[in-house]
Amino acid sequence: MTEEETAQLKARLAAFKSEHRDLDEVIARVSEGGVYDQLMMQRLKKRKLALKDQIAKLESQLLPDIIA
Secondary structure, eight states, rough: OHHHHHHHHHHHHHHHHHHHHHHHHHHHHHHHHHSOOOOHHHHHHHHHHHHHHHHHHHHOOOOOOOOO
């Protein structure tokens, strides 16, 4: 993997992590309100989970292969 590809992956990873944190805050604020749209909450949580999966995938791509 070239340095440019690594930099691009790191930038995407940072963006995904930022969005994941933002979703955490949104979910917390919505749930504090008492009455909230269950469908919207479900979609937010689903998006957060998808981001978590993408973050894990990118992190594994950035880790060097270990030859055991």
